[in-house]
Amino acid sequence: MSWSGRLSVTPPTLADVAERAGVSRQTVSNAVNNPELLRPDTLARVQDAIAELGYSPNRAARNLRTRASHLIGLKFNPAQEGTANAAMDRFVHTLVETSGESGYHILLFSGSIADPLGGYDDLLRSTAVDAFIVTDTYLGNPQAAWLTSRRAPFVAFGRPWDNPDATHPWVDVDGAAGAELATNHLLDKGHTRIAWIGWRKDSFIGEDRRSGWTRAMHARDLPTTGLASRVEDTVASGREAASVLLDEAHPSAFVCASDTLAMGVLHALGDRGIHWGQDVAVVGFDDSQVAQVVPGGLTSVRQPLEQVAVELIKALEGLLSTPPVAGPGVLLSPTLAVRLSSG
């Protein structure tokens, strides 16, 4: 056997393949990277040798020479305990699959809340990744400006709320459209007093979603005054807010900025013996697992996270191609997963 003299743990190299196929190293390299440059019979011979030896190019050597790692950095932000939102899971999965099809892999790193730039700098300077996917844009986005100044390629999941002049590619979901969808769904069901429970005013995303609710209400000349509440994103806050609204505004339906808040509403309704779905309708946001498995099911706005991932990778491929192509931002529309909580 040709490998008898080699340690079994050492993978074959380009030179091994070349020798076996009776060609030079460059020819093997071309067979892998530019097959069209070879005569068909030579190509076949090299490919046979590659298959027989089980050759796969050494990543480190290739990375060194080409100055590219084919890795994409992603800061992994876990879902908070006690909330319903574990969107990261669905999103990351598609991201991994889609990037894999383009020859990229996802490299996870972590960073503390105190130092949002931690991790980015290291990976960048050590040329460990080719680009980043930035997801934590909920409260402005210091990373974007920083990465831009470092000339680091990156795409963002989330609009550059605090900087309309930002030039980086981004993909986002139209939260206002989602809330509008939810509200119109309830309006079509005959509800007129529809309450909103959302996040604090300093949340760009929260205000965006809220605007969809007001838009839908005003489009039908319905009042929104006294029907809205802005609280922390916890079940307890949602429960409390719903309780106050039920007492003071007597809504027949709720639209919430998150499934977490919606669960709080369900709790408040349960406290009063109100049958949700029949007496009072509730719609959440994010189509979390909670919305899917709670008895009867919680109607919820579903973000097209799979599509977001695909668009992000598409944008990244543009950025990393030569010459780089930076497309405009992409805004995707959510859908509504209708379940029993809205009748």
Added chain:
Amino acid sequence: MSWSGRLSVTPPTLADVAERAGVSRQTVSNAVNNPELLRPDTLARVQDAIAELGYSPNRAARNLRTRASHLIGLKFNPAQEGTANAAMDRFVHTLVETSGESGYHILLFSGSIADPLGGYDDLLRSTAVDAFIVTDTYLGNPQAAWLTSRRAPFVAFGRPWDNPDATHPWVDVDGAAGAELATNHLLDKGHTRIAWIGWRKDSFIGEDRRSGWTRAMHARDLPTTGLASRVEDTVASGREAASVLLDEAHPSAFVCASDTLAMGVLHALGDRGIHWGQDVAVVGFDDSQVAQVVPGGLTSVRQPLEQVAVELIKALEGLLSTPPVAGPGVLLSPTLAVRLSSG
């Protein structure tokens, strides 16, 4: 300026630092990797140069020379839609943090269900990762045998159920102990007719958890006959199973192999107007977000996923050290998150 002749996008190299500090390349390398070999004043001079230039070793070059990537491969298995379990999220986060502290990063890849080895092979042959963390061991573990035969370092989250002779390191959570904990909790509350709803018999994990229930029941000389059901892991199955058990066996409490099944039980109880928590107690498994936010809260067995991640990394460090150290398997104990569903 010393870098005036260089393109601003090219990071400084070891040679740049060497020139600036007035030493050789190797000395800079030593300053980074073996500081104790340098005289203190030289070390300081080199470190100053490193700081001034913002130097960070090129990963690709280092990987090529040392034949190590400091990357750990993890196949990302997303949670299934319609189930409650999104444990991956909590687990992966700690994994990323812990591995980061040891200088490792997590590389995600995907693989189809049809080809469970897909992805592993590529990464291994291209020396893209140093080791793997294998998590999908629920139905036997073909990867383990394959990786072992390839002499690929890996650690598993999950016992080698189908192969007691396996020699790879593993970490697992004692599911039997978890179910026993849950059952004893209910027994202590005065329940005697405690039903079990678990998974199909071909699930090693399901049978393990079930054994904890029988052990606890038998320890108090209580019968288990007719009180158990084995179904698919869906809300609908749990609901159906609970309904049948309520009719035929009249249990006052349920222990379930998953939160998904427990949600099915809650649904079945709701169908009959039975107040869960007060009339009938329910305990789930995994302490998912669903368990945490469902009104009143679902008592659930909580796996110490953070600890699992830490132990896995510890085992990996042993495997990757020279000489490799392979410790025995580690079995961790779960805890019980008590909420209103169990009184």
Added chain:
DNA sequence: CTCAGCCGTTGGATCGATCAAGAGGACGAT
């Protein structure tokens, strides 16, 4: 029969780090 032109192939240099071995100086022992 010669020569330009073309295609596919070749050897050598290169990416940036580490490994292995050696050079030079300081120091104490002989």
Added chain:
DNA sequence: ATCGTCCTCTTGATCGATCCAACGGCTGAG
């Protein structure tokens, strides 16, 4: 004064792939 040892630092080679420029054989025109 000489030798050997220790300590610190330097030099040249190397990891495995790709880039570059030049080279070889084949073809067809003159």
